[in-house]
Amino acid sequence: MNDRLTLGERTFGSRLIIGTGKYDSPRTMAAALEASGAEIITVAVRRVDLDASKEESLLHWLDPDRVLILPNTAGCYTAEEAIRVARLGRAAGLSDFVKLEVIGDEKTLYPDVLELLAATETLAGEGFTVLPYTSDDPVIAKRLEDAGAAAVMPLASPIGSGLGIVDPLGIRFIMEAVTVPVIVDAGVGTASDAAATMELGVDGILMNTAIAKAGDPVRMAEAMRLAVQAGRMAFEAGRMEKRAYATPSSPVAGRVGG
Amino acid sequence: MKTTSDEIPARAAETGPALEIRANGETRSVPPGTSVAGFLARHDLDPDLVVVERNGRILRRQDFDGTTLEPGDELEIVHFVGGG
Numbered sequence: 001m002n003d004r005l006t007l008g009e010r011t012f013g014s015r016l017i018i019g020t021g022k023y024d025s026p027r028t029m030a031a032a033l034e035a036s037g038a039e040i041i042t043v044a045v046r047r048v049d050l051d052a053s054k055e056e057s058l059l060h061w062l063d064p065d066r067v068l069i070l071p072n073t074a075g076c077y078t079a080e081e082a083i084r085v086a087r088l089g090r091a092a093g094l095s096d097f098v099k100l101e102v103i104g105d106e107k108t109l110y111p112d113v114l115e116l117l118a119a120t121e122t123l124a125g126e127g128f129t130v131l132p133y134t135s136d137d138p139v140i141a142k143r144l145e146d147a148g149a150a151a152v153m154p155l156a157s158p159i160g161s162g163l164g165i166v167d168p169l170g171i172r173f174i175m176e177a178v179t180v181p182v183i184v185d186a187g188v189g190t191a192s193d194a195a196a197t198m199e200l201g202v203d204g205i206l207m208n209t210a211i212a213k214a215g216d217p218v219r220m221a222e223a224m225r226l227a228v229q230a231g232r233m234a235f236e237a238g239r240m241e242k243r244a245y246a247t248p249s250s251p252v253a254g255r256v257g258g
Numbered sequence: 259m260k261t262t263s264d265e266i267p268a269r270a271a272e273t274g275p276a277l278e279i280r281a282n283g284e285t286r287s288v289p290p291g292t293s294v295a296g297f298l299a300r301h302d303l304d305p306d307l308v309v310v311e312r313n314g315r316i317l318r319r320q321d322f323d324g325t326t327l328e329p330g331d332e333l334e335i336v337h338f339v340g341g342g
Contacts, residue, residue, distance in 0.1 A: 019342030029340065044341025047282040047334065048308055050301050057307045058338050074341050084311075088336050091309040091316045159342070186342075208342030 003232065005204050007181060008097065008129030008150040010068065012039040015198070016228045017070070017183065019208025020044075020058060023217065030061040032211050036221035040068045042099050042206070044075070045089045064094050070131070072099040077112070079119035086123050098123060099153070099185075099206075100132040109159040109186075113140045117147055124148025133185050136170030138177035145178045152178055153185035153206060156197060160209045162189030164196070171200055191220075191227035198231025199239070281333040288327055295322040297333070308337050 005012045017040040023029040033041055043058060062069055071089025076082035079102060086098040102119055104112030116132050117140070123130050129150045134140055136154040144152050154174055157163035164187060165171060175182050181203035188194050188207045197205055205228055214220030274290040281297070288297060294317060298305050310317045311334040317325060327333075 020340040021342045023340060026340075042342055043338040045309075045336050046339045048301075048303060048337050050282060050284070050286070050335070054302045057304070058340060059307055069338070071338065072341050087316060088309045088311060088334070089338075091318075092338065093319075206342075 003236070005181065007040075007131065010097075010129075012068070013037075014039045014225070014228075015204040015232055016194075016224060017042065017204060017206040018211060018221070018224075019206070020062075021208050022212040026056070026058060026061045028217055029212070031218045032221035033062070033067065034221075035218045035225065036211065037225045038067065040070050042070045042072050042208070045071050045073070045085050068097060069094045070097050070099050073101045073119075074103075076102055077104070077115075078102065079115040079122070082115070082119045083122055086119075086128060087126075090128065095129075096127055097129045097131065100130050110155075111135055113137070116140075117143055120144050120149050121147040124150075131183070136167055136174065138170070138173035141174040141182075142177045145180050149180060151181040151183050151203070153183045155186040156184045156193070157187030159186040161187055162193075162210060163187055164189050164193035165200075168196075168200055171197075171202060175201060188224075191223040194224050194227040195231035195234070198228055199235050201235045204228075277327070277329040279327050279329070279331040279333060282335055292327050293323055294325045294327065294333075297327060298322065298335070303335065308335050310335050 005015050014037045016036055016038045018036050018038045019042045020029050073082040073085040076085055082100060082102045089098060090096055100119055102112050102115040103109055111134050113135055120130050120132050124147060131151050131153055132144050132149050133153045134144060141152040154171060156165040183204040183206055184197050184202050185206040188205055188210050194205055211217050211221045211224060276287040277290050279286055279288060294310055295305060305319060305322050313332050
């Protein structure tokens with residue numbers, strides 16, 4: 001299939017991006033990654049625990065030759081913090097990609113788009129491939145693109161909520177407003193949400209909790225792989241027109257006894 | 259700020275009094291002459307799996323060995339963990 005996702009200077013065979021948070025074990029995470037077919041996986045940057053006995057690194061479970069390891073700036077509330085964390089993530093030496101998060105509200109985890117915009121501009125200027133998590137606002141999405149974002153990643157509904165797309169219109173407006181890829185980040189709950197999101201024509205989906213907190217995360221990861229593919233294919237195929245009344249699928253003429 | 263191991267004879271330096279630094283927000287005592295690489299080794303940390311910021315500047319891995327800790331140094335030592 002030559003339907004591929006291009007972000008910055010890299011191209012990916014999967015439109016599904018998954019997170020590594022909230023899994024019961026790294027083994028389950030690794031199995032879910034495999035089942036999802038994702039080629040990009042997010043990680044967080046945190047202080048090591050100096051007093052812990054030797055911790056197993058998350059990187060033991062991820063092969064950087066097979067997946068792009070995408071550091072995030074989760075938990076940052078200012079552009080300054082996010083820029084610092086982005087630089088630390090890049091210094092790991094795996095890539096210049098960053099999933100840029102600057103949170104503005106603890107309860108909803110909505111982004112502070114003013115700080116986000118400032119951080120995007122700085123990091124893009126430093127050569128980062130910036131993927132900002134943003135609100136579903138086409139105006140700010142365009143501003144992020146102008147500031148050098150390699151994609152925009154609007155939320156579908158609050159992070160970890162599993163509510164699906166609350167405002168499909170906002171996502172459509174963003175797709176019209178920008179030329180960079182649009183990746184829906186956050187809010188997808190189950191496979192039908194993922195398919196419906198892809199049917200809007202977005203370029204990809206980033207999800208974490210929907211897989212990690214499913215009853216069987218590995219099976220859900222596979223369901224998400226299929227749903228993202230199915231939704232994309234349906235979008236490319238072009239759906240039929242909706243109409244109010246029935247039209248028979250079989251010929252009206254030539255009925256037996258007619 | 260940077261000293262190489264050639265400039266400081268590690269063995270002689272380590273006989274002096276311990277010095278205090280801050281690492282990940284906590285005060286730590288280290289023998290004088292301890293390099294960043296030495297500090298990581300003391301805490302059983304693989305230098306290839308962490309990123310170190312010293313006094314607000316990110317240290318390149320190739321400089322871990324040649325960077326000697328000084329009193330009052332502020333280290334941030336980070337790694338990747340699960341996240342979305």
